[in-house]
Amino acid sequence: MSSGWRNWFAGRGRSLGAGALVLAALAVGRVVTDQLPDAKAVGSAPIERVAQIGEVAHLRVGDVKVVKVQGGKVWSGIVEAKTTPGMWVVADIEFTPRRDEGAISLATIRDDAGHEWSLGRGISTCKLGIPGVPMTCQVAVEVPAKAMSGAELVLRWNPYDRRWDDQAVIPLTIDDESAATWAKNEEPIKIPLAKVGR
Amino acid sequence: MTGRGVPYAVPVGNAGESTSGAAAAPGRVRRAFSDLAKRPLRQLATWAAGVALLLTAPFGGWADAAKPALATAEAKQVIHTGPLDITIERISSSTRPSKAFTALEDGQYLMVFGTVKSTQPTTLDNGELAEVVRLVGVDGLQKSNLDSRPVPVGESTTAKPLGYYVVDSTMMFEVPPLMTFEVAWVWQRTGSVTPPASVQVEIEKLTFRESSLEDSFEWLDPAPMAHLRLPVTVKDPYVDPKPAS
Numbered sequence: 398m399s400s401g402w403r404n405w406f407a408g409r410g411r412s413l414g415a416g417a418l419v420l421a422a423l424a425v426g427r428v429v430t431d432q433l434p435d436a437k438a439v440g441s442a443p444i445e446r447v448a449q450i451g452e453v454a455h456l457r458v459g460d461v462k463v464v465k466v467q468g469g470k471v472w473s474g475i476v477e478a479k480t481t482p483g484m485w486v487v488a489d490i491e492f493t494p495r496r497d498e499g500a501i502s503l504a505t506i507r508d509d510a511g512h513e514w515s516l517g518r519g520i521s522t523c524k525l526g527i528p529g530v531p532m533t534c535q536v537a538v539e540v541p542a543k544a545m546s547g548a549e550l551v552l553r554w555n556p557y558d559r560r561w562d563d564q565a566v567i568p569l570t571i572d573d574e575s576a577a578t579w580a581k582n583e584e585p586i587k588i589p590l591a592k593v594g595r
Numbered sequence: 596m597t598g599r600g601v602p603y604a605v606p607v608g609n610a611g612e613s614t615s616g617a618a619a620a621p622g623r624v625r626r627a628f629s630d631l632a633k634r635p636l637r638q639l640a641t642w643a644a645g646v647a648l649l650l651t652a653p654f655g656g657w658a659d660a661a662k663p664a665l666a667t668a669e670a671k672q673v674i675h676t677g678p679l680d681i682t683i684e685r686i687s688s689s690t691r692p693s694k695a696f697t698a699l700e701d702g703q704y705l706m707v708f709g710t711v712k713s714t715q716p717t718t719l720d721n722g723e724l725a726e727v728v729r730l731v732g733v734d735g736l737q738k739s740n741l742d743s744r745p746v747p748v749g750e751s752t753t754a755k756p757l758g759y760y761v762v763d764s765t766m767m768f769e770v771p772p773l774m775t776f777e778v779a780w781v782w783q784r785t786g787s788v789t790p791p792a793s794v795q796v797e798i799e800k801l802t803f804r805e806s807s808l809e810d811s812f813e814w815l816d817p818a819p820m821a822h823l824r825l826p827v828t829v830k831d832p833y834v835d836p837k838p839a840s
Contacts, residue, residue: 405632409636477763477765478763479763479765480760480762480763481774482762482774482775482776482777483771483773483774505718510716512716512717512772512773513718513772514717514718514771514772515717515718515769515771516769517718517720517768517769517771518765518767539771540771541773541774
């Protein structure tokens with residue numbers, strides 16, 4: 398019986414060897430792939446244009462400048478008012494669209510611990526602009542009422558596809574003092590419709 | 596007759612070639628193994644898998660998988676659904692809970708009140724809030740805010756609620772990180788149905804996995820994980836203040 402199995406293996410040695418080599422190659426390939434950065438993620442990462450408050454960031458869809466940042470417990474628009482268990486950070490923006498579809502539809506605040514707060518229950522009025530005509534508008538983002546290390550406001554055209562396009566990054570100062578002040582501010586921050594033209 | 600011409604009656608050669616009685620068994624086994632060794636590898640693997648599958652039958656391998664028993668939750672207990680930690684605190688019904696709602700002529704809103712806190716570092720924006728709470732055995736629930744058709748009582752867990760932030764009665768779809776929100780999951784019941792005395796609430800657990808449609812990871816596959824029954828408090832409808840004369 399044992400000689401039969403030896404014959405069986407002897408007849409299939411080449412096939413078994415090839416199979417073992419294929420498995421080994423796949424295993425090595427998996428290890429190498431796991432160690433390398435994801436080429437798709439690296440290649441499609443957004444291009445970040447850092448600008449301080451008061452500076453213009455030149456984006457593909459237009460020029461954007463944050464002129465003022467304030468915070469409070471409530472923002473009040475033309476339809477509804479929204480409160481928060483944290484605090485609203487509201488940025489006043491000057492935006493000049495460069496294209497028909499020019500808009501700031503994504504506004505997020507991120508910290509250096511990897512947290513990211515997107516528009517969510519907030520608002521952006523920086524939409525429906527006219528190419529070449531400056532508009533003044535606002536974005537409001539809801540964040541916890543506490544100091545935030547490395548806080549940055551990110552403004553971008555499209556909230557659905559974050560690949561390749563550029564985005565403005567505005568460093569913010571949200572320290573203990575500003576967080577405490579904003580978290581106690583019960584006066585609604587007015588957010589009217591955007592003003593188009595000067 | 597020597598027997599050489601009658602192989603089935605008289606053993607010839609060595610014992611392994613015998614075909615009768617206990618002595619014949621080793622020969623058959625050897626031939627069977629010899630035949631097996633000549634079979635293609637793929638066929639052998641298929642046969643082995645089939646035999647293994649058959650062998651699982653006596654041990655319940657073909658039986659329906661047992662559904663895990665649902666845990667019974669307590670009111671205000673923190674329940675970990677995956678992306679969200681939630682509590683369920685009370686249930687009420689009203690034909691107009693607040694100014695933000697349209698008054699209902701025949702039917703009412705059913706509201707499950709509780710809290711929600713994200714476990715994730717980034718804002719949850721894929722409808723997770725509406726996926727984690729369902730009602731069991733309630734008739735007349737609208738399927739969703741986009742589909743007003745009522746679902747049969749046996750399928751009431753397919754009716755999807757809308758989330759509201761209780762403090763300002765505004766709709767809530769996304770849940771940002773590091774904050775706890777007082778929320779209400781709100782269903783609309785249609786028809787002349789009276790509010791139920793109590794309702795069974797089912798909590799769903801979500802799984803983080805790669806989407807089969809998109810190149811992304813999402814919280815998917817809601818599955819029942821716990822339930823609790825709470826009484827329903829009927830609230831008077833909101834009435835708009837009379838304009839100053």
